Amino acid sequence: MNVWIAIALTAAGCYLVKLAGLLVPAGALERPLVQRLAALLPVALLAALTAQQTFSADGDLVLDARAAGLAAAAVALVLRAPFLVVVGAAVAVTAGVRALGW
Numbered sequence: 415m416n417v418w419i420a421i422a423l424t425a426a427g428c429y430l431v432k433l434a435g436l437l438v439p440a441g442a443l444e445r446p447l448v449q450r451l452a453a454l455l456p457v458a459l460l461a462a463l464t465a466q467q468t469f470s471a472d473g474d475l476v477l478d479a480r481a482a483g484l485a486a487a488a489v490a491l492v493l494r495a496p497f498l499v500v501v502g503a504a505v506a507v508t509a510g511v512r513a514l515g516w
Contacts, residue, residue, distance in 0.1 A: 479516065483508030 442448065468480045486507035490500040 479508045479511035482511045482516075 464484070468484050469475055469477065471478075483504040487500050487504035490503045495503070
């Protein structure tokens, strides 16, 4: 029964957050600082998620094949490769490093 209480509270919380976003006055959203933060927030969250997924395993800091794949993707991005090439490079390097057993 505790799971259903948690689900109901989560659903209510999500609804209230959505409602709070709709109740913000338009003038507050038109400020340059708010617009700049709104543009940068998704990038920061994605970078944090990528770092956490790449360098963490069971709560420990690790450096394994995922880091090599991320480095390959970063190099491809610096070279301005298309998105699919970036993803392909990351996959290929990660698989190669895992195949070598590093």
